[in-house]
Amino acid sequence: TAAHPTGDTGHALGVVTWAASAGRLGHDGADRSYRLVVRTSVGGSGLRVRLSNAFGDRPLRVTAVHAGLSDRGAAVRDNRRLAFHGRPSVTIPRGAVVWSDPLPGHVPAGALLTVSLHTPDAAGPATGHALALRTSYTARGDHTAEESAAPFTRTTDSWWYLDAVSVRPDHPATGAVAALGDSITDGRASTPDRDLRWPDVLARRLARTALAGVADEGISGNRVLSEGGGTSALGRLDRDVLQLPGVRTVILFEGVNDLKAGTGVTAADLIAGYREVVRRAHAAGMCVTGATVAPFWGWPEWSPAAEDVRQEVNHRIRTGHVFDAVADFDRALRDPRHPERLRPDYDSGDHLHPDDRGMRALADAVDLARLRCDR
Structure with missing residues (x-):
């Protein structure tokens, strides 16, 4: 199931700039913030992220999602809140994915992008990509809005819940x-x-x-x-x-x-x-x-x-x-x-x-x- 704001089309979603296949991950505990680092391919505006609960056995609540450019380690700059139907939080049904609303501003091609999300009560199987080959970070509690690396004291070798990012490319034919x-x-x-x-x-x-x-x-x-x-x-x-x-x-x-x-x-x-x-x-x-x-x-x-x-x-x-x-x-x-x-x-x-x-x-x-x- 693919859920996104009413009236969106594939054209409105732009072009995928990063993606990683989702699979079943083990339960990582409730009240977690994930600071996930990915590399864009095509640059553009109107960044959206796709969150996945494809392998969950119950609805997944995500209370906050932010995106910015990666700084040193878990630090991030220009960290901005993403919305879903205009709201800061979203509940993803079992087996579904959901796209965020577009984020104003431009994302460069080949940039390290940081997406931070918080799951307050996640339980059961998690959805994500096990072999990220890219160091990401976790923290207890909601620290998604913070640009500092200080709360993110643990590292993870997987991408959690995030499985795609899109932009409206600089050249529409891309x-x-x-x-x-x-x-x-x-x-x-x-x-x-x-x-x-x-x-x-x-x-x-x-x-x-x-x-x-x-x-x-x-x-x-x-x-x-x-x-x-x-x-x-x-x-x-x-x-x-x-x-x-x-x-x-x-x-x-x-x-x-x-x-x-x-x-x-x-x-x-x-x-x-x-x-x-x-x-x-x-x-x-x-x-x-x-x-x-x-x-x-x-x-x-x-x-x-x-x-x-x-x-x-x-x-x-x-x-x-x-x-x-x-x-x-x-x-x-x-x-x-x-x-x-x-x-x-x-x-x-x-x-x-x-x-x-x-x-x-x-x-x-x-x-x-x-x-x-x-x-």
């Missing part, structure tokens, strides 16, 4: 790209607090183009076809991609977790899942770039059978006209002498997740000119 993926898209093994996931690097490449907004919708362990690390890609496609404002292109980079799970997933199964993503994205007017599945020889769940399926899937992606365009991530990462494994200089050490250099290679493998299609 759109966004959503990267739908698993742990590699989530940035696992990239350096924390430096925004070196491949979608982050891609955002810097796209900064002066008509697709300057980038949403990183990666979840570690995620699969296309079945529940694994969170809701399957097919199950979360609407909330995490199709309902985000301004998205014109989806980059789909998933499949390795389906293959290594040992569930007997075939190439035909995975291609059918990809085609379903494409069908639904096309129905929403979006283009889809499909990425080939990267090598993972040396990972404990690698097997010759899974490798055979990976090779068949990649052949179909390259030649089968499954997608509007192809990003050959396999070619970008594989060892030329042993193509079933990662290049050693891109391997973080676990033989599945690329390091910072590998993340850059993935971003560089995306042909920016082919991200748009005639839809």
